[in-house]
Amino acid sequence: MTNERAIIAIPMGDAAGIGPEITVKSLAKQEIYDACKPLIVGDAKIIEKAIEVTDVKLSVRIVTSPAEGKYEFGTVDVLDLNNIDLSTWEAGQVSAQCGQASFEYIKKSVELAKAGEVAALATTPINKESLKAANVPYIGHTEMLEDLGNTPDPLTMFQVHDLRIFFLTRHVSVKEAIDQMTKERVRDYLNRCDKALQRLGLENRKLAVAGLNPHSGENGLFGREELDEIAPGVEAARADGIDAHGPVPADSVFFQALHGKYDAVLSLYHDQGHIAAKMTDFHRTISITNGLPFLRTSVDHGTAFDIAWKNIASSVSMEECIKLAATYAPKFTADSI
Structure with a gap:
């Protein structure tokens, strides 16, 4: 087994929700970089805005592939899909563009995982109403991953x-x-x-x-x-x-x-x-989707539109989500369940 840090793809989630905030707050922690190589798959403009709102000391570095990432603490590597129009973007609101964009982050992350370019996915919240507004034919992550991963009835x-x-x-x-x-x-x-x-x-x-x-x-x-x-x-x-x-x-x-x-x-x-689980530790309860041809961990909470973009949301669950992906990634075997 190698001690090389695994590349963990972090799809940014719904841009109107707390996903971007909790992602940059998590990546402002040295321990995340000690555990893995985190790669944000999202929109660089939104990530820069999240850094500004949360006042974390990070700079954005845009990459076009996981191999280009430097994965150095203090700099966040972003695979930029550039799919959010800031002139129509609104924090904390249901939005077709955010629903469509959140699906595209997942789709791209799955492609990277299936190609072996990233070791795992650590997913942030998406919004069912925004997905519906965009006519995305899935109601959530599980259904997307079931289809994109060609895995019926994931566990x-x-x-x-x-x-x-x-x-x-x-x-x-x-x-x-x-x-x-x-x-x-x-x-x-x-x-x-x-x-x-x-x-x-x-x-x-x-x-x-x-x-x-x-x-x-x-x-x-x-x-x-x-x-x-x-x-x-x-x-x-x-x-x-x-x-x-x-x-x-x-x-x-x-x-x-x-x-x-x-x-x-x-x-x-x-x-x-x-x-x-949640009475044991609500914020550290992490979901793992088993049966996929790749490893996926997820926070177990929603987009929290009511507190989004107010620098209120805790990043503890996201930090645990990334660290758990990093823990299991070296041990994970990708054979079909």
């Missing part, structure tokens, strides 16, 4: 400190989520989670599945989902060679994983895992 993992959380179900009602908790799905996801951790460089992977009902159902006293679907799914995964455990009561499993008993937890529904 999301949260990491906060040493706690890693996968999600069996996504944005559906709790009732629908329960209907999706089949033994076949649990088995499939445990296999996918194990493979995702392997791609990130983890060995001897130990996975837990959170319980659904209080005390994981108390052997059927509080519901049969654990007995009929979840536990059989865990056993099927164990038969596949996965070191899977559970269902473990949800009121303790996340704490146990945070303190090293498990390498990751499979959360059964959206809020179960989100609450655990």
Whole structure:
């Protein structure tokens, strides 16, 4: 393994939101440059404006390829797509031009990653309404990356400190989520989670599945989902060679994983895992999209139009996002999940 710093592409996000601010605030930290070679993919005019608003001591250096970057602290290397018209740009507003531009930053970053010119993507917030205004045919990053990376059903993992959380179900009602908790799905996801951790460089992977009902159902006293679907799914995964455990009561499993008993937890529904991660450390909860042919980390917050361009937004999440990409990049294997 080489000690060479990895090049991390940072698509600037929606130019009207907090993405440019938190990016330049992050790159004003020496520790980011100690960890990696950060490359902004965006609009140089907006980055210069963000530097002015945040009053960080940085200068912009425009490059046409990652290989041209100097990656020296104090200078930000920007692959300039020059796609924002400042005469019509407005801070904190839904905008078709910003929606279109944010998609172009992602598209270019993915092209660089697929070509091996950057080691990973660390993405900033984009805005669904701006994407819609631009007639971009995606509602968010996941859908873009699924298409651009030719990866159906990518797998999301949260990491906060040493706690890693996968999600069996996504944005559906709790009732629908329960209907999706089949033994076949649990088995499939445990296999996918194990493979995702392997791609990130983890060995001897130990996975837990959170319980659904209080005390994981108390052997059927509080519901049969654990007995009929979840536990059989865990056993099927164990038969596949996965070191899977559970269902473990949800009121303790996340704490146990945070303190090293498990390498990751499979959360059964959206809020179960989100609450655990964000109560552990809201600003340092980072999302990793697994299954892509490249590594991608992301902040877990939005464009925050209400505070954008006021030098209010914290860059902690963005800093953690970049550092996590730098941590996993040397270990990441790009084979298909």
